[in-house]
Amino acid sequence: MADKAKAADFLLYDEETGTYRMDPEQAVRDDVEKHYWKHVGLMVAKDWRLYVMLIPMILVFLFWRYFPMYELLGSFKVADEVKPVAEQYFAGFSYFRRLLVGGDSLSADFWRAFRNTFLLSFYGLLFGFPAPIILALFFNEIRSNMMRSIYQVLTYLPKFMSTVVMTSLTTLLVRQGSIISGMGVISKALVALGLISHDVGQAGLLNQPQFFRAIYQITGIWEGAGYGSIVFFAAIIAISPTSYEAAQIDGAGKMAQMRYVVLPSILSTIVIMLITHIGGLLSIGYEKVLLLYNSNTYITADVVSTFAQRYGILGANKGLASASEMLNNVVGMLLVIGANTIARKASNTSLY
Amino acid sequence: MKRKLEISEFIFKIISYTILTIFSLACLYPFIYAISAAMSARQAVDYAQIVLFPKGVQFEAFARMFNNNMFWNSYSNTLFLTFYGTIWEMILSILGAYALSKKRLLFRKQFNFFLVFTMWFAAGIVPQYLNYLATQRIFRKVGIYDDKWLVVIAMGMAAMNIILLRNAFEGVPSEIEEAAIVDGATEFQVLTKVYVPMCKSTVATVALFFGISRWNGYYWARQMISDTNEHPLQVFIRLLLEQYSDPDQMTGWAENYASDSVIYALIVCSIVPILIIYPFIQKYFAKGTNEGGVKE
Numbered sequence: 001m002a003d004k005a006k007a008a009d010f011l012l013y014d015e016e017t018g019t020y021r022m023d024p025e026q027a028v029r030d031d032v033e034k035h036y037w038k039h040v041g042l043m044v045a046k047d048w049r050l051y052v053m054l055i056p057m058i059l060v061f062l063f064w065r066y067f068p069m070y071e072l073l074g075s076f077k078v079a080d081e082v083k084p085v086a087e088q089y090f091a092g093f094s095y096f097r098r099l100l101v102g103g104d105s106l107s108a109d110f111w112r113a114f115r116n117t118f119l120l121s122f123y124g125l126l127f128g129f130p131a132p133i134i135l136a137l138f139f140n141e142i143r144s145n146m147m148r149s150i151y152q153v154l155t156y157l158p159k160f161m162s163t164v165v166m167t168s169l170t171t172l173l174v175r176q177g178s179i180i181s182g183m184g185v186i187s188k189a190l191v192a193l194g195l196i197s198h199d200v201g202q203a204g205l206l207n208q209p210q211f212f213r214a215i216y217q218i219t220g221i222w223e224g225a226g227y228g229s230i231v232f233f234a235a236i237i238a239i240s241p242t243s244y245e246a247a248q249i250d251g252a253g254k255m256a257q258m259r260y261v262v263l264p265s266i267l268s269t270i271v272i273m274l275i276t277h278i279g280g281l282l283s284i285g286y287e288k289v290l291l292l293y294n295s296n297t298y299i300t301a302d303v304v305s306t307f308a309q310r311y312g313i314l315g316a317n318k319g320l321a322s323a324s325e326m327l328n329n330v331v332g333m334l335l336v337i338g339a340n341t342i343a344r345k346a347s348n349t350s351l352y
Numbered sequence: 353m354k355r356k357l358e359i360s361e362f363i364f365k366i367i368s369y370t371i372l373t374i375f376s377l378a379c380l381y382p383f384i385y386a387i388s389a390a391m392s393a394r395q396a397v398d399y400a401q402i403v404l405f406p407k408g409v410q411f412e413a414f415a416r417m418f419n420n421n422m423f424w425n426s427y428s429n430t431l432f433l434t435f436y437g438t439i440w441e442m443i444l445s446i447l448g449a450y451a452l453s454k455k456r457l458l459f460r461k462q463f464n465f466f467l468v469f470t471m472w473f474a475a476g477i478v479p480q481y482l483n484y485l486a487t488q489r490i491f492r493k494v495g496i497y498d499d500k501w502l503v504v505i506a507m508g509m510a511a512m513n514i515i516l517l518r519n520a521f522e523g524v525p526s527e528i529e530e531a532a533i534v535d536g537a538t539e540f541q542v543l544t545k546v547y548v549p550m551c552k553s554t555v556a557t558v559a560l561f562f563g564i565s566r567w568n569g570y571y572w573a574r575q576m577i578s579d580t581n582e583h584p585l586q587v588f589i590r591l592l593l594e595q596y597s598d599p600d601q602m603t604g605w606a607e608n609y610a611s612d613s614v615i616y617a618l619i620v621c622s623i624v625p626i627l628i629i630y631p632f633i634q635k636y637f638a639k640g641t642n643e644g645g646v647k648e
Binding site: 040043044047049050051053054056057058060061063064065066067068069071072074084085135137138139141142150151153154155156157158160161162163164165168169171172173175180181182183184185188222225226253254255286287290291305308309312313318321322325326328329330332333336337 | 360361363364365367368369371372373375376377378379380382383385386389398399400402443444445447448450451452454456457458463466467470472473474475476477478479480481482483484486487505506507509511514538539540543564567568569570571575586587589590593610612615616619622623626630631634
């Protein structure tokens with residue numbers, strides 16, 4: 001009998017007559033389906049103000065976020081200064097082939113840029129990601145509210161400075177020396193501490209490729225650690241004091257409390273922030289790199305967006321530049337979706 | 353047992369205070385150094401002899417900046433971009449976030465995806481550049497020749513900020529909205545008289561984010577604003593830095609302040625407005641960030 005009832009979900013088995021009859025609820029469902037668009041129209045008409053409010057935002061995003069994606073078509077077309085992208089001649093995958101397996105210096109430059117993009121972000125994940133968590137743990141130790149506010153105000157501050165101000169200060173503080181002037185004050189301090197030799201400092205740290213990654217990460221932590229700690233600190237102060245007391249009674253030292261009380265409580269926050277970080281792994285800020293790098297440091301500093309900027313905006317090779325960015329962004333998007341899926345499977349926490 | 357506990361806590365506390373003090377001072381130091389270097393004599397700046405306080409005080413670097421028309425020009429351009437840009441972004445995002453926060457909005461999921469997708473996938477700077485060029489052509493055709501309006505209207509708008517606002521609006525209990533409607537409020541009045549005041553700290557935070565990013569905007573302003581008189585402050589700082597880091601420009605400098613002092617003075621001038629408003633909004637934004645925080 002049970003399998004007969006399952007014959008179709010809109011049919012009911014009538015035991016008295018031994019026949020099937022229509023489920024009366026199905027008529028209602030049919031009616032809703034038949035009049036779906038009418039229903040939608042009525043709902044929209046009733047709440048038309050809401051949709052009017054939504055329109056300007058949608059238009060702005062459409063024009064200046066989605067139309068550029070349409071311009072990405074240029075990576076399959078022969079670049080043309082006059083014609084719009086839809087009318088350009090189809091070029092197939094030639095730009096992609098040239099970038100990926102071209103075998104010439106251009107292809108080598110692209111792979112260098114791709115590797116640098118990945119490495120800069122990866123080191124950012126390795127050093128830049130734990131920094132705000134550690135800072136939040138330290139903030140939690142400060143019992144005096146006034147002291148904590150002072151620390152917080154000071155550490156949030158760099159986040160509000162522009163990239164130009166930050167990079168200009170960096171440039172000036174590690175400046176090269178010349179006949180009429182000495183090296184920057186940070187270089188001088190590093191020389192005094194014996195970390196770098198005098199000649200290295202004199203040549204300017206930003207002119208030497210081996211220092212670029214370190215400078216990028218240190219300025220990144222300087223800029224973002226304090227501000228990034230807000231969300232972790234909020235998770236930590238939400239922990240009930242009784243949890244600590246219970247742990248203390250059980251004989252847990254400071255490290256054990258960290259391990260068994262604090263860490264599990266902020267784990268979901270950490271996972272969410274980690275997903276956003278991994279999602280941004282290939283979309284590192286081009287502004288900062290553009291402002292810090294120079295032709296001496298391309299080996300370690302050139303990333304895909306600066307590569308594209310050099311070829312597409314300063315140069316005239318728009319199709320090639322679009323192709324390089326498309327490769328980068330597609331891989332980046334796969335990383336977000338992948339990270340999100342893994343996080344959802346592993347810990348039931350996900351961002352999207 | 354008890355005593356051992358206290359020692360581990362005590363050590364951790366000491367470490368916390370030490371590291372936080374060092375890190376806070378490191379955050380502050382470049383700004384103090386910039387102020388001191390802007391006011392120090394040439395010798396002290398050129399050979400990096402300043403540690404904390406200015407040496408051989410002079411105010412000529414500041415005076416040189418203040419007598420420069422380009423400086424005031426770029427300052428007013430930045431004020432223009434920040435003011436109109438923030439207003440434009442706030443109006444659009446408050447309206448949009450309010451609509452998105454309503455459960456009765458049809459295709460709500462699709463609209464949300466429309467926003468969130470822009471956080472996953474961005475076209476990149478070259479397609480964006482082509483898009484802005486096309487926009488610029490359309491603006492010229494319509495009769496807008498001031499590229500600052502292009503920057504105001506076409507740039508900015510972060511999906512993240514709209515989601516912050518939306519989450520905050522979702523937290524407002526629907527009974528309050530119903531009560532307002534019973535009292536005869538229109539949809540728009542519900543938004544301005546109920547929702548915005550109730551989510552004051554998130555609205556302030558988002559306005560701060562938009563305002564700061566406008567004040568700090570550099571790359572697209574430099575690329576898209578063709579008239580150098582219309583350049584904002586950040587572009588002016590960068591151009592000056594590029595000009596002065598050229599060794600040919602530096603030799604033959606016959607003033608009694610270093611060329612770097614001029615840039616330091618400019619940097620100080622550009623961060624002063626942020627430093628002035630920062631303490632007032634600082635208390636809002638930690639609260640606002642967490643209130644609207646990521647929920648979905």
